[in-house]
Amino acid sequence: MDRLLKQTVSAELRNLFGDRVTENTEIRNEHGAGYSYHACMPPDWVVFPRSTEEIAALVSICGTHQIPIIPFGAGTSLEGHILALKGGVCVDLRLMNQILEIDTANMCATVQAGVTRNQLDERLAGSGFFFPIGPGVNATLGGMASTRASGTNAVRYGTMKDNVLSLTVVLPDGKVIKTASKARKSSSGYDLTRLFIGSEGTLGILADLTIRLHSYPEAIYAAVCSFQNVEAAVNTAIKTIQAGVAIAKIELLDDLLMHAVNRYSGLAYPEKPTLLLEFQGSPAEIEAQITAVQAFARSFGATDFIWEKEEVARMKLWQARTDAAPAARAMVPGSKLMSTDVCVPISRLAECIVDTQADIAATGLFAPILGHVGDGNFHLSIPIDPAVPGQFEKAKALNERLVQRALALEGTCSGEHGIGVGKLAYLAQEHGEALEVMRAIKKAIDPTNLMNPGKLLPPVL
Amino acid sequence: MDRLLKQTVSAELRNLFGDRVTENTEIRNEHGAGYSYHACMPPDWVVFPRSTEEIAALVSICGTHQIPIIPFGAGTSLEGHILALKGGVCVDLRLMNQILEIDTANMCATVQAGVTRNQLDERLAGSGFFFPIGPGVNATLGGMASTRASGTNAVRYGTMKDNVLSLTVVLPDGKVIKTASKARKSSSGYDLTRLFIGSEGTLGILADLTIRLHSYPEAIYAAVCSFQNVEAAVNTAIKTIQAGVAIAKIELLDDLLMHAVNRYSGLAYPEKPTLLLEFQGSPAEIEAQITAVQAFARSFGATDFIWEKEEVARMKLWQARTDAAPAARAMVPGSKLMSTDVCVPISRLAECIVDTQADIAATGLFAPILGHVGDGNFHLSIPIDPAVPGQFEKAKALNERLVQRALALEGTCSGEHGIGVGKLAYLAQEHGEALEVMRAIKKAIDPTNLMNPGKLLPPVL
Structure with a gap:
């Protein structure tokens, strides 16, 4: 400059x-x-x-x-x-961390973009309401909206796109807009709320968000269920979704990750492909859900569920799940983590994960799999040792093959992490001519490319 | 020309x-x-x-x-x-009426835009799956997506925006795009699916849609509950939503409309402000929901529910509800119907409806109220007798005041009917500077204003 x-x-x-x-x-x-x-x-x-x-x-x-x-x-x-x-x-945006309104009558809250998940959770504790969207870190609500984030609860509650009523956005020309009202639905005008959700800061800056709150469930049970192989675990998840069971969380951790998690969090779960499950609702609803999922799990060769009904044990379980990424990283001292995610139609998920595991094995990398399998979404967390030459390139090539596999299975190059610069190379392949519509929108709203340039949209060749 | x-x-x-x-x-x-x-x-x-x-x-x-x-x-x-x-x-688009795929493994279907609701329902009958979005007419799926339609099930299942995975769209330049994959979620690129949903044909022509299917509920109970006044009925609905009861339908019909519906459909329900309710799920879930809603209804002075548990009686009830508009019209022989809708935050709904009823009474028009009250959304159906001079103008003025009331209560000028030409006058007031963003998007995608010109976006003054 x-x-x-x-x-x-x-x-x-x-x-x-x-x-x-x-x-x-x-x-x-x-x-x-x-x-x-x-x-x-x-x-x-x-x-x-x-x-x-x-x-x-x-x-x-x-x-x-x-x-x-x-x-x-x-x-x-x-x-x-x-x-x-x-x-x-x-x-x-960390100083823009005011919770502007908790409107329990309308089951929504208005928060500045810099409010974090944990801050919101603390504020809502005991209110009878909660906000269900939670990536595995203490992100800001603005950041979560910008990347269309989701997390473990998405299988029941949807993603950020389903849980934001309205946004206040500062546009590239300095004007400030509100994208919608507090009404639960509207057929008035283009859906600007959803356009800005997932736009990764390329169309404007989110200043505040009105988000949907949900009633805190009457009861919550968590369970751990091990399988002989990853396919059996994934097929149990697929059956659960296809049967319409309104399960709250259904997370896959492969055997590598279970080992890492046990070690990192001082636990002693079986080190096999595992589903972590959470059931929410009235005791009667939960009972019905559990009966269904247990039957599916057994039909795929699982033995009994390990129950974590008490809040302390349940919180410990989900904290361990949240710490899966650092747990993976701790397996390779001094490493830096490469995280990636894809999402495929659920019917192709078992195939996608099994093929990916074979691919990982061939690389020699330590790359455990963590999946929000109810959504067809899974992650690789690859600790890279800077001291080992070629590891980074190997991991990048693995990521490339993962994305190609997901796209070939009618999936998407990112389920919840977004594009940033890391997935730019796949946008044209995934979206075809639709990419030109995205470019036209970017140009219309940010004609001089001021807002987060170089992200989400690949350079025109 | x-x-x-x-x-x-x-x-x-x-x-x-x-x-x-x-x-x-x-x-x-x-x-x-x-x-x-x-x-x-x-x-x-x-x-x-x-x-x-x-x-x-x-x-x-x-x-x-x-x-x-x-x-x-x-x-x-x-x-x-x-x-x-x-x-x-x-x-x-009526010849584009092929159901291209029912993909039960991924709980979705791909249909051409001219497929109608009834056609889809018939095809899905017995499959164990259904599509929940239903306006009160046999609309096409393409039309429903274009107006971001919803209907009676929206309180539980959301609107078209929540139930479309992907669209094939013919753009104004003749190019054909697919807005997304079949994956249940994605963080890849701008959300073009949601941009085209509700765009009323102004950005392109929807050719086909991939829609989400839902598991057909194990049990369905319907009930009718009368109240002494409309406020009590609305407050019961508000409490139900605020308590997080996952009710499937909660529809308000005022006393005028109950009279019209009884007459038109040969029924004998009490001609008082009434909630029509539907509960879906396992018998245990339903039981819990009913207990909660009955308690709320009683606390607002309602007497017992009239149950319609048998499928035939239930279908008859909902057919009568579906026929509410023609029933209203039949009250004024030779009339033409003016239908309008607004949506407000649910905490303001009772106030909005009560004030609207007073307003209607002052006009002398027959204008019954029908509400998807769980969403804060309600309709006026106003039969206009062309033989009575001034009725149309009175109805237009009533509609104008209705919209102003909804906007003053932090609502929207249309909950589910859309803008078309009928609500153009309110776009600037509702959206402020955001309207300019909508205009910029329209111009970027349809620079010569070829697609449904004059709809959704008011002319620039």
Whole structure:
């Protein structure tokens, strides 16, 4: 960047943000990669706005000088969404962490984009309501909306797209819009809410969200069920979904991951392909669900469920599940984690996972499988030892084959992590001509490509 | 239209469609208004394509000559979506009525846009699966997606936006895109599926849809519950939703409508404000739901439920509900029906309905209220006698006040009927600056305004 331009922009940012703008190298580096495996690309500035108005003023400055803007939540994205590919201003939303309204009468809440999952959970504790969407990290709600996140509860409650009523968005021209009302449904105009959900900061900056709350279930039971092979576990999940059982969570951990999890979390579950299950509802509903799922599991050769009915044991189980990624990483000391995910139609899931396991075995990598199998979605978490030459390239090639396998099985290159820069190469193949519609929309809303440039949409060749 | 241009286009259309293009006045008039109360505006041609390829070829002809294109399903739209405001070609999709695939393993089906609800229901009968979205008429699936339709089951199953996995769309430039895969979730790219759902034919023509199927419930019970006043009925519905009861249907009919329905369908329910309820699930789930809802109803002064547990009686009840609009119309012989709907946050619903009833009473119109009250959505069905001067204007003014009331209560000008031409006047008020984003998207995808011009987006002043 031109030195004079940089001075001008710095002055304007300081004028707007005072000591809430920084060019500190360490802070910039912290904002340049997040949890993703991609090499850090720090922004030129990091700013910490406190209000929608400040974001709008920032966007005006950046528009005037054509400086890229990269929204930043908790930095937990996995596909390089926050890399400052072309420098610019990283907008860290952590000070926009007000829970603006808990509206239990309408079963919704309005939160600023920087509110985190844990913060919201704490606030809702004891209210009789909860927000079901939870990726395995303490992400911000704005970040979760931006990547169309989901997690373990999605099989019953859907993803972010199903649980956001409305967004306040600062557009690339500095205007502020509200995408919808608080009404539970509407046939009024284009669905801008869903357009911005999953747009990864490329169309505007989410300032606040009105999200749907759900009634806290009367009872919750969790169970662990081991299988002789991964196919049996996946087929049990498939049968459960096809039978219409409204199961709340149905998570697959392969034998490698069960070993890692036991070691990391001090547990002693069988180290076999395993389903972690959660049932929610009235005791009668749960009983009916359990009877059905147990019958499916037995028909695929499983033995008994290990029950975790008490809250403490249940929380410990799900914490272990949440810690699956660090558990995998701990298996290779000093490693950095490459995480990837795909999603396929559920009828193709067993085939996709079995073939992927064979592929992994051939690479010699430690790459355990973790699946939200009720949705047909699964992850590889691959700890990469920087000291071993060629591991990163092997993992990248494995990821490439995984995506090709998913696309060949009528799936998608990402179930919940998003595109960022990590999956850009597959957009054209997955979407064909529809990619041109996405480009047209981007150009219409952000004509000078100010908003998170280089993400979600691959460069035009 | 220029005579020579018309001759040229006619020749090209005949070349493409043979005897499946018509300029017959009667057929054109049939396609110029549908069920809506707006004055008929016939298209210049009606064509009946048989394939996506034919639609694409049609779009190319229309693009070359800049002829407007109006997609047409079953003509059941209520807000003038199919009026040929600027003439052009009406694309009647009734020959595109193939159910292309029932994929029970993935709980989805792919249907051409002209497949109707009843046709799909018949095909699914006995399969163990059903499609939950049903407006009160035999609409096409393409039409339902175009208006983001919902209906009685939406309170439990969501609207069309929640039940479509993917669309095949012919774009204004003649290209054909698929908006998504069959995977249950994806974080890959902008959500084009949701963008086209509810776009009312203004961005392209839906050629086929992949829709989600749901497991047919183990048991279904229906009940009728009368109240002393409409507020008590609405408050029972509000409590039910706020308690998280997964009720399948909760419909309000006011006393006027109960009278009309009894008369029209030969029934003898109490002619008081009434909730029609449906419970779905296992007998144990249903029992729990019923216990909860009965307690709420009693707390608001209701007496016992009238049960319709047998399928025949249940079907008769819901047929009577479906016939509510013609029943209202039959109260004023020779009348034409004006239907309108709004949706408000559920906490404001009682207030909105009570105030609307007072407003109706002051007009002297017969305007019964029918509500999908679990969603905060309700309808007025106003039979207008053309022989009575001033009735139409009175009804229009009532509709205007209804919309203003809904917007003032943080609601939306349409819960499920859409904008068409009937609600154009409220878009700017409801959406503010967001309307400009909608306009930018329209211009990006349909730069010459070929697709259903004059609908959904109000003219720029």
